[in-house]
Amino acid sequence: MSTRREFLAGSALAGLGVGLGSFSTIGCGGGQGNAEGEPNAEAGGISPAENPLRILILGGTAFLGPAQVDYALARGHEVTLFNRGRTNPHLFPDVEKLIGDRAEPDYSALEGHEWDAVIDNSANVASWLDDATQVLQDRAGRYLFVSSISAHSDNSTVGQTEDGPVFSEEDYNDAVASGAGLGAAFGPNKAQAERLTFRAFGDRGIVVRPGLIVGPMDNSGRFTYWPVRIDRGGEVLAPGDGNDLTQIVDVRDLSKFMVHLVEQEQSGTFNATGPESPMTMAEMLAGIRSVTSTPVTITWVHADFLREHEVGGWMEMPCWVYPSPETAGFSAYDCTKAINAGLAFRPLAETARDTLAWWKSLPEEQQALRTGIDPEKEANILRVWSERSA
Numbered sequence: 001m002s003t004r005r006e007f008l009a010g011s012a013l014a015g016l017g018v019g020l021g022s023f024s025t026i027g028c029g030g031g032q033g034n035a036e037g038e039p040n041a042e043a044g045g046i047s048p049a050e051n052p053l054r055i056l057i058l059g060g061t062a063f064l065g066p067a068q069v070d071y072a073l074a075r076g077h078e079v080t081l082f083n084r085g086r087t088n089p090h091l092f093p094d095v096e097k098l099i100g101d102r103a104e105p106d107y108s109a110l111e112g113h114e115w116d117a118v119i120d121n122s123a124n125v126a127s128w129l130d131d132a133t134q135v136l137q138d139r140a141g142r143y144l145f146v147s148s149i150s151a152h153s154d155n156s157t158v159g160q161t162e163d164g165p166v167f168s169e170e171d172y173n174d175a176v177a178s179g180a181g182l183g184a185a186f187g188p189n190k191a192q193a194e195r196l197t198f199r200a201f202g203d204r205g206i207v208v209r210p211g212l213i214v215g216p217m218d219n220s221g222r223f224t225y226w227p228v229r230i231d232r233g234g235e236v237l238a239p240g241d242g243n244d245l246t247q248i249v250d251v252r253d254l255s256k257f258m259v260h261l262v263e264q265e266q267s268g269t270f271n272a273t274g275p276e277s278p279m280t281m282a283e284m285l286a287g288i289r290s291v292t293s294t295p296v297t298i299t300w301v302h303a304d305f306l307r308e309h310e311v312g313g314w315m316e317m318p319c320w321v322y323p324s325p326e327t328a329g330f331s332a333y334d335c336t337k338a339i340n341a342g343l344a345f346r347p348l349a350e351t352a353r354d355t356l357a358w359w360k361s362l363p364e365e366q367q368a369l370r371t372g373i374d375p376e377k378e379a380n381i382l383r384v385w386s387e388r389s390a
């Protein structure tokens with residue numbers, strides 16, 4: 001097994017270029033919203049919370065935030081957003097918005113306010129968390145930090161729980177000293193931010209480590225590629241033999257879980273991805289296929305062949321990484337603790353159907369996906385693969 005620093009320097013996962021979650025926050029031009037610029041409205045049927053809370057959401061307007069706001073409002077909580085007012089400023093006109101820039105940092109807009117709970121979505125850099133917790137530790141009851149499964153430093157073990165190794169303070173300091181970009185430094189920053197959460201808030205701190213978050217309003221396209229591609233029909237290039245595991249969590253299920261954690265005054269760390277039982281790539285693509293009637297064939301192409309033809313895991317073949325001893329546990333995290341605390345998963349078909357419907361509702365110029373193999377390259381590889389296997 002490689003050491004954590006070797007992992008940082010050059011492992012298959014660092015080679016993914018981005019950590020989980022780095023698409024929709026810092027440096028991103030902002031979420032796309034749907035065609036009407038509306039958030040991820042959930043169907044009704046949500047009962048109000050017994051004790052409405054004042055919840056401050058740091059961020060709140062790109063992808064995860066809107067689903068949290070929707071759910072928190074439906075539960076009757078009072079929501080305040082804190083951001084720069086750049087990403088989807090048209091969302092939630094009736095919600096209180098405080099403006100400030102965490103990169104500066106300028107938290108003056110928070111002065112004179114108090115909250116029962118904070119949900120921090122926007123910190124991918126540990127120093128942002130440090131600044132915010134200093135400002136908020138006497139103004140807020142509970143602090144939920146949205147970390148990432150990428151805080152784990154070792155992806156070789158199948159079934160890792162929250163207690164599995166995470167990047168150390170030394171790893172974080174090394175990453176800062178080396179000037180590593182956010183892609184490589186994402187995990188160390190998240191792990192450091194987790195420590196800072198508990199340092200400031202103690203047992204009033206909550207850390208949630210999502211895996212790949214998917215669903216309507218995901219402007220990274222990482223899961224969206226598959227419903228869109230399968231709906232386009234024809235022969236679809238799929239990676240490996242179909243038996244590799246994958247993990248995803250619907251943004252609405254995750255948001256509901258996070259709001260429940262603060263309602264229940266929980267504390268501690270939760271790995272949060274799904275589904276509840278292991279899912280292979282073949283099962284995921286079959287589930288997605290069930291929401292479209294377009295004629296389609298799925299062709300599984302051996303990983304070695306894909307490597308030979310320079311097809312990238314994760315970015316060109318989303319939700320999938322090249323199988324290796326180092327990545328055996330990458331899509332096999334144990335989320336029992338979160339499930340016992342209330343994380344529940346809607347059917348995959350619902351996620352696929354709503355994601356596709358959201359994507360189709362976008363104006364054409366916003367439909368270009370940022371991930372997934374180029375159609376021409378896909379067709380070429382399928383042709384060479386069929387010639388080779390003929």
Ligand SMILES: NC(=O)c1ccc[n+]([C@@H]2O[C@H](COP(=O)([O-])OP(=O)(O)OC[C@H]3O[C@@H](n4cnc5c(N)ncnc54)[C@H](OP(=O)(O)O)[C@@H]3O)[C@@H](O)[C@H]2O)c1
Binds near residue numbers: 020022064082103104
């Ligand atoms: N997507 C995934 O698969 C995934 C997986 C694991 C973990 N995560 C984590 O999930 C979290 C959720 O990300 P999200 O983008 O969906 O959250 P979000 O709360 O919907 O959006 C991000 C917010 O951050 C604000 N923001 C950005 N730069 C800022 C700054 N300098 N100062 C103040 N506010 C700023 C943006 O508004 P303004 O631009 O208007 O400031 C926006 O409201 C991230 O921490 C990410 O690492 C994501």
